[in-house]
Amino acid sequence: ETGVTQTPRHLVMGMTNKKSLKCEQHLGHNAMYWYKQSAKKPLELMFVYNFKEQTENNSVPSRFSPECPNSSHLFLHLHTLQPEDSALYLCASSQVGLAGRSGELFFGEGSRLTVL
Amino acid sequence: AQKITQTQPGMFVQEKEAVTLDCTYDTSDQSYGLFWYKQPSSGEMIFLIYQGSYDEQNATEGRYSLNFQKARKSANLVISASQLGDSAMYFCAMSRLIQGAQKLVFGQGTRLTINP
Numbered sequence: 001e002t003g004v005t006q007t008p009r010h011l012v013m014g015m016t017n018k019k020s021l022k023c024e025q026h027l028g029h030n031a032m033y034w035y036k037q038s039a040k041k042p043l044e045l046m047f048v049y050n051f052k053e054q055t056e057n058n059s060v061p062s063r064f065s066p067e068c069p070n071s072s073h074l075f076l077h078l079h080t081l082q083p084e085d086s087a088l089y090l091c092a093s094s095q096v097g098l099a100g101r102s103g104e105l106f107f108g109e110g111s112r113l114t115v116l
Numbered sequence: 117a118q119k120i121t122q123t124q125p126g127m128f129v130q131e132k133e134a135v136t137l138d139c140t141y142d143t144s145d146q147s148y149g150l151f152w153y154k155q156p157s158s159g160e161m162i163f164l165i166y167q168g169s170y171d172e173q174n175a176t177e178g179r180y181s182l183n184f185q186k187a188r189k190s191a192n193l194v195i196s197a198s199q200l201g202d203s204a205m206y207f208c209a210m211s212r213l214i215q216g217a218q219k220l221v222f223g224q225g226t227r228l229t230i231n232p
Contacts, residue, residue, distance in 0.1 A: 031217040031218070033217075040224075041224070042120070042207075042221075042222045042223060042224045042225070043207070043209075043220075043222040045219060045220065045221075048214060048217050048219065049217075050214075050215050050217040055214055055215050055217060056214055056217075056219065088159055090159075090161060092161070094217065094218050096215075096217055103149075103211075103213075103218050104151065104163050104166060104218070105151075105161075105163070105218055105220060106163070107153075107160055107161035107162075108160065109158055109159045109160040110159040110160065112159070
């Protein structure tokens with residue numbers, strides 16, 4: 001069982017809907033990440049939270065809104081999405097300050113989003 | 117900017133044979149990390165092996181080894197004695213620390229299929 005849990009695993013939404021993706025890590029890490037995986041494209045880093053503070057926003061459109069209430073939980077709020085936003089959204093966590101392998105990212109199984 | 121290149125979109129290998137998955141990278145950083153992840157059809161990214169840029173010896177983790185050639189900027193993954201369960205997508209990634217958090221840049225991946 002993975003130490004990073006994502007819900008829902010699958011989500012279908014219309015372009016006018018508002019939904020949220022949830023990520024919870026049980027590893028005691030203090031950095032969390034959102035990645036987007038589209039077909040035939042490399043994984044793209046979207047957001048990085050380090051000690052609950054957002055340290056990276058990779059030019060992500062404002063229709064994606066992250067929230068990190070504590071070091072164990074991370075949300076991605078979605079509103080007025082486009083069909084091209086359909087993708088697998090992966091959450092990950094790591095321990096800040098540990099370079100090398102011990103700072104590796106642990107990923108969840110992802111939330112597969114389909115925008116109609 | 118960092119860049120990862122995986123030139124093999126797909127590979128087919130007979131069970132029990134060894135397989136090498138290619139990865140080249142480009143960076144101006146002196147200190148960096150190189151990771152390999154496996155992604156089965158379930159979607160989860162599973163960490164396989166890590167190589168630090170200052171590590172003099174090639175990393176090994178069980179059946180996985182990383183052939184690190186720093187001058188050529190390559191970090192190929194070698195899987196010995198392949199198994200049916202090795203069939204999956206494999207991603208090479210390079211890390212950069214941002215305020216302690218790992219920023220991973222991924223390649224496009226190689227789909228490995230192990231034939232019985």
